[in-house]
Amino acid sequence: MSGVRVLVGTKKGAFVLTADGQRKDWTVNGPFFEGWEMYHVKGSPVDPNRIFASQSTGWFGQIVQRSDDGGATWAPVGNQFLYDGVPGTHQWYDGTPHPWEFARVWHLEPSLSDPDTILAGVEDAALFRSTDGGDSWAELSGLRNSESGSSWQPGAGGMCLHTIIVSPNDPERIHIAISSAGVFRTDDGGTTWAPKNKGLHSEGIPDGDAEVGHCVHRIALHPSRPDTLFMQKHWDVMRSDNAGDSWTEISGNLPTDFGFTIDVHAHEPETVYVVPITSDSVHYPPEGKLRVYRSTTGGNEWEPLTKGLPQANCYVDVLRDAMAVDSLDSCGVYFGTTGGQVYASSDAGDSWEPIVRDLPSVLSVEVQTLA
Amino acid sequence: MIRVVLPAHLKTLINDRREIKLEVQGEVTQRSVLDALEARFPVLLGTVRDPATQKRRSFVRFFACEEDLSHESPDAPLPEQVVSGAEVFYIVGAMAGG
DSSP: OOEEEEEEEETTEEEEEEEETTOOSOEEEEEESTTSEEEEEEEOSSOTTOEEEEEEETTTEEEEEEESSTTSSOEEOOOOOOOSSSOOEEEOTTSSEEEOOOOEEEEEEEOSSOTTOEEEEEETTEEEEESSTTSOOEEOTTTTTSTTGGGOOOOTTOSBEEEEEEOTTOTTOEEEEETTBEEEEESSTTSSOEEOOTTOOOTTSSSTTOSSOBOEEEEEEOTTOTTOEEEEESBOEEEESSTTSSOEEOOTTOSOOBOSOEEEOSSOTTOEEEOOOSOSSOOSOGGGOOOEEEESSSSSOOEEEOTTSOOSSOOOOOOTBOEEEOOSSSOOEEEEOTTSOEEEESSTTSSOEEEESOOSOEEEEEEEEEO | OEEEEOOHHHHHHHTOOSOEEEOOOSSOBHHHHHHHHHHHOGGGTTTSBOTTTOOBOTTEEEEETTEEOTTSOTTSBOOHHHHHTSSOEEEEEOOOOO
16 A cells, blocks of 8 residues: 655654655654754655654754664664865855855755765765765765855855755666755766756855855756756756756746745656745745745746645744655645644645644655655 | 763663663773763763764863862863762763753
């Protein structure tokens, strides 16, 4: 019998929400790792029982946990994220050189083909890889040592590498995104990297069309169209049809094009979801109405999805890694809020119901579709 | 036998909320106590000391005998009362309010 497992990372622990294919009756397990910030929890596409979790606090640093039984039990794996060689410096807020300092793992991306291989995106921005199930980590330092690396500068949220997309048809091609630096792509498995930000325009940087320095919030793609990328930037929703070589704006009729998260329907590669947020200074939905916007045309034309979502007095945020889709016949869409709600739609966004309402502030949501 | 008390988050990590009793080889210092602690509970590697620098993490403090030993050299001998087990070596997470 088919089912889904929703992996929720919050500011005070992780939760595992499960349901059968109807997605009506949910079992809530957790909190796991009580009191710790769980930036991301994600399962292996190869072995769904294998799940990785990023656990951290500002006090006690970084732990990585792994489950091999679908989230029932967990064990710590390696947490040594040491920058390759002499780390050097990037720009600090005041423009002075600042040593690279590891802060935390923002995003874990298990391999599409090997259950022992996983990528980790960290703050200060760098990409690490493990090929032994998370026991040890090595930096793919070609990214940080690329031409622009020393000029990267943190934004208010820290200089984090938050998005990792391995091409579904070419494991050597990886897109990553860094807050306040932008999108970078490798075509040789992580040895060399190039910025892929042409067409982005950002008013918050001195040269709005600069090659790097853009505050990209998240990118997403559909597995059947590996060259088509969708992006929620700080401001602007964008798409690329040439694997990031150039971008065009698709914000269209959105009420605001600020936001954090973006995702693509599991079966319709031109159906895209965003959650508009008022502005960079007002991190809640416009008019206090929580609305997911869906475009079935690959952008520009957007419709609000409101059924089951609060349409008054709602002042929560939806963060960059807090939306996901399942791949059941009727695509399920899920997102979590900073108010602790996790909403689910079993009809591609037409209607929504909360799975839970009162979790700690939600940092990430991932979904596993179970056979 | 050295007695060590961990902060709540680290007790959660090792799934044990009790006081820890450690055998420490050689001179009893912050470094040797932490080495013994990490050897017994590898999950604590990197949580008290930064893995790159081995320095005490900024929001961690070491208390014993009603003294803050955080700024002592990691190789300085710990008080005799800690060595004898009469007093506890406390690893403390800095308080944060708001």
